[in-house]
Every structure is written in C-alpha cells, then in structure tokens.
Amino acid sequence: MDRLYAFSHQNDEKRAPLYIKGFHDGAAIKRGQKLDFSTYFNVFSLQKWKEYTTLDQLAVRLNTKGNFRIKFSLYSEYGVQILHEEDFTGPYEHGFYTKDIDGILLGFEMAALEDGCEYHGGAYYGQFVESRDVAIGVGICTYKRETYVRKTMSALKDLQEAGASWLHVLVVDNGNSLDEVAEGRMRVLANRNFGGSGGFTRAMLEYNDDDSVDYVLLMDDDIDLEPTVLERSHALLCGLRKEYQDSFLAGAMLSLDCPVMQRENIAWWQSFRRQAWGKDVDVSEVASLVSNEQAAGHENQYGGWWFCCIPVKRIREIGYPLPMFIKGDDMEYGIRNHRPILAMNGIGVWHEDFVGKFSPVINYYSDRGMLILNSYADGCGWGTFAVSAIGRLARSLLQGKLLALKMYAQALKDYDKGFYELTRIGADEKMARLIEQSKSPTSCLVILQVLWQTLSTILGYPASHAKYKEFMSDKLMDDRFWKEYLGLLK
Numbered sequence: 001m002d003r004l005y006a007f008s009h010q011n012d013e014k015r016a017p018l019y020i021k022g023f024h025d026g027a028a029i030k031r032g033q034k035l036d037f038s039t040y041f042n043v044f045s046l047q048k049w050k051e052y053t054t055l056d057q058l059a060v061r062l063n064t065k066g067n068f069r070i071k072f073s074l075y076s077e078y079g080v081q082i083l084h085e086e087d088f089t090g091p092y093e094h095g096f097y098t099k100d101i102d103g104i105l106l107g108f109e110m111a112a113l114e115d116g117c118e119y120h121g122g123a124y125y126g127q128f129v130e131s132r133d134v135a136i137g138v139g140i141c142t143y144k145r146e147t148y149v150r151k152t153m154s155a156l157k158d159l160q161e162a163g164a165s166w167l168h169v170l171v172v173d174n175g176n177s178l179d180e181v182a183e184g185r186m187r188v189l190a191n192r193n194f195g196g197s198g199g200f201t202r203a204m205l206e207y208n209d210d211d212s213v214d215y216v217l218l219m220d221d222d223i224d225l226e227p228t229v230l231e232r233s234h235a236l237l238c239g240l241r242k243e244y245q246d247s248f249l250a251g252a253m254l255s256l257d258c259p260v261m262q263r264e265n266i267a268w269w270q271s272f273r274r275q276a277w278g279k280d281v282d283v284s285e286v287a288s289l290v291s292n293e294q295a296a297g298h299e300n301q302y303g304g305w306w307f308c309c310i311p312v313k314r315i316r317e318i319g320y321p322l323p324m325f326i327k328g329d330d331m332e333y334g335i336r337n338h339r340p341i342l343a344m345n346g347i348g349v350w351h352e353d354f355v356g357k358f359s360p361v362i363n364y365y366s367d368r369g370m371l372i373l374n375s376y377a378d379g380c381g382w383g384t385f386a387v388s389a390i391g392r393l394a395r396s397l398l399q400g401k402l403l404a405l406k407m408y409a410q411a412l413k414d415y416d417k418g419f420y421e422l423t424r425i426g427a428d429e430k431m432a433r434l435i436e437q438s439k440s441p442t443s444c445l446v447i448l449q450v451l452w453q454t455l456s457t458i459l460g461y462p463a464s465h466a467k468y469k470e471f472m473s474d475k476l477m478d479d480r481f482w483k484e485y486l487g488l489l490k
Helices: 046-052 147-163 195-210 226-237 286-292 311-318 327-339 360-373 383-401 402-421 427-440 445-459 461-475 482-484
Strands: 002-004 034-035 055-065 067-076 078-091 090-096 105-114 118-128 137-142 167-173 180-184 184-190 215-219 252-255 261-264 267-271 271-275 309-311 348-351
Touching: 002 226, 002 327, 046 055, 046 105, 046 167, 067 090, 067 286, 067 309, 078 090, 105 286, 137 195, 137 226, 147 167, 147 184, 147 226, 147 482, 167 195, 167 215, 195 311, 195 327, 195 427, 195 482, 215 311, 226 309, 252 461, 267 327, 309 327, 309 461, 311 327, 327 360, 360 383, 360 427, 383 402, 383 445, 383 461, 402 427, 402 445, 445 461
Parallel strands: 137 167, 137 215, 167 184, 252 348
Antiparallel strands: 002 118, 034 105, 055 090, 055 118, 067 078, 067 105, 180 184, 215 309, 252 261, 267 271
C-alpha cells in the first residue's frame, strides 16, 4: 500500500483541536488518557475518497509503545456508528476494504491502558484500483510579504528533502524584494507587479513551458501551511477517477486570527453576488466536519487561489486567466472550467481575514471585477448585470463617502472600455494612476456623475458583453497575449 498522508499534531493551544485531541508532544501518556484523531487534519474523508478516487483498501498504521484500546467510528448526518474496537500492544495496523464501510467520515480514538504509553506518529495507507504518478508545481505570487513567504518556502523545502520528489516550487516575486533562486525544484523569479492575475499566470506559463508538472497549485503569499495538506492533496490526485481528472482541487480558508474557524470552503457566483459554503464554521467539532463535507453542487462554483490545484492539461484546453490585476480572476477561471470542484476536510490553509484589506482602490478592483464576471458566468445577462450595477451604486451611496462614489464611477468607466483598451498600459501603471486618483479632491458633483455612469453602463451592456467574450477567445486561448503583456517576449 502507498502512504496517503501522515497524522499530524500541533502543540499550539489555539490550533491543537484540529490535530490530535488529548495529545501533547513530549508529554507522558497516562492510563485512561484518550487521543482523538477524529479532527480536521486527521479524520479520513471516507465518502469523498470513495467518490473521487478508485481507493479499494485503507489501513491505519501507528507507531506506539505500550497497551492501548482503539475504537474506529463512522460519522454521518445520522450520527456515529462504532465500526471496530480492540486492544493492542506496540506498533499497530488495521485495514478495511472501502466497499464494506459507509459513512461520511472515518475517525478513531485510542486510550492508554497503562501509564507510560507512547505515541510516535502514524499514517493512513491505501491501495487504488487505478492510479498514476503526478507532479505538483506550487506557484506562489507574492508582493513584499517576505516573512510569510520564507516560512512557506521553508516548509515546502522540508517536504522536498523528506522525499517529496513530486513537489516543485516557484515563487513569483511581484515586489522584487527577494533574491532570485534557481536550485533544482525550488525557484524564485522576479516579475512586474501585475497583481495576483499576473503573478499566478506567470507561474502557469513557466510550468506549461518546462512541462515538468501535471498540476499547478496556486497559493497566496499570506497563508500559513500545514505541510500534510500537500501530502494528502498529492495522494488524492494520484488516485482520481477519470471523471475528476479535469477538476480543480480547492483548499478551504481557515482564519489566522481564530485558527479553528473556517471562513470559506468552496464558493459560487449566484447571478450578481458570491456565496460561500462553510462560512464561519468551527471545524474543531466533528459534527461540523460532517456537514462541511456535504456542500451541495451549485452552478458557477470556484475555488479561491489561496490554495487551488489546477491540471496543466486544462490550462492548455481552456486558456489563461483574465488580466484582472486582483479580484475575480480565480472566480472566473474556476467557473470557466465547468467541472465539479474537489474539496474535503484537511485540505485548507490559514489565511489573513479579508476584513482588514478594504481600501478605495481595492474596492475599485472588486467592483470592476464583479461587473466583468457577469459576462462570463452561466445564467447571467443584462438583467443580472443591471441588478449588480445598481446594487453596488446603492452600497456606495449608503456609505456616504464621495471617494467611494468616485472610485465606483471609475470602475464603471473602465468596465465600458473592456480588456482590449485596459491592457494597452501595464497593470502596474494602472494601479499607480488609481492610487493618485484616490488622493485627489472629490466634489459633490461625483454623485451626478456616478448616477449617469451607472445608467450609461447598463444601457451599453450588450456591446460591452460582446467585447469581453471576444477578448477571451481572441487573446487567452494561448500564451502569446500574457507573454507580451508581462514583457516576456523579446
């Protein structure tokens, strides 16, 4: 059998409930003490593994000393069912045929039967009916977040050195604040600041050109990573059924401030606004983990690019992302794939909450991006666009801030221009202009301007919509546009 992923533990008090409850590394295990593995990072997503992969056999292996009693349980929306119990001494292994067990989650706990017992790690192992060897290329886009990025790079390098020969790492440095690196499967390269769109697309271009990986794993620069997430993701991708081999694998967003809170699992675009599954869920409770696995299928699903694994084959088939700079590129690209989004407990990263990231310029990109998204999402049209445009106008008016109205008016004007016009200048230059614009004086006349601009943009939607659709088929189906836009062609 192949190792699927290791059990992980964490002594940090705030994060420990997501690992092994009742266990503290380095502390003696006393008689009666229970170690609970039915947690976010250590529970086994049985239903998802059976659905997504050809997994036929599953085994739990534990490196222990002393006498324990172990109890395996199946969790579902109907409650908990005890599957197997036994006493054991020393190293332990127990296996199952997946066809013989049903449940959403498989978990276990073990209790020490004497003082002085020891636990030294373990893992889930599995055997697939069909599997393949896949390589993953991590693509991190960063802009002057050296502390976060170096920590993530160190964790990924440790994985490589521990035997993950399938793992490649590329850091695209939009801020040009890191030293360039080209050491085997670890690279750092400088890039113009064309936002997340430009940085992540650069990673796609690089991996597509050197043909070294099967998947590109896009990750934000402000995340904190549990390394076994990569091991679990790799095992899952190796065993995928053919019908899921074109799907994106999405990671959940956990809160850095409150580590047991999940901010988002997967999300979808609902006509004129986004919706998130698993928002503000406490994933330290097994009942929450059960419901977290049951996200209903929705049209226009996508996975955020704080952690999203994309098959290189699909990049070649559906083309490259929109040049959004930030906000909306990950949404549109996931929707464009028209495949189910894969997600499960234990595949997620800690990420800074979005609350502290608001600014008039960021809001400009958000408004512009959501208006553009209407031209590409299924089930959207003139009506949904009008609702979205008027809704954003109402929000800006209710804020009572002239600056917010001015930036929204600019978002509408730039939406009207379309990508052909917007990309005539570099995304970094456009960002600089917006910052200067946000600093200039604003008068009450902006209220009339934004009202007129909203009406004008709604009336002009059919023509704008056609231009956006044309841009995708004309410019994004191969790499030439992006290489020219990023200045990579000489």
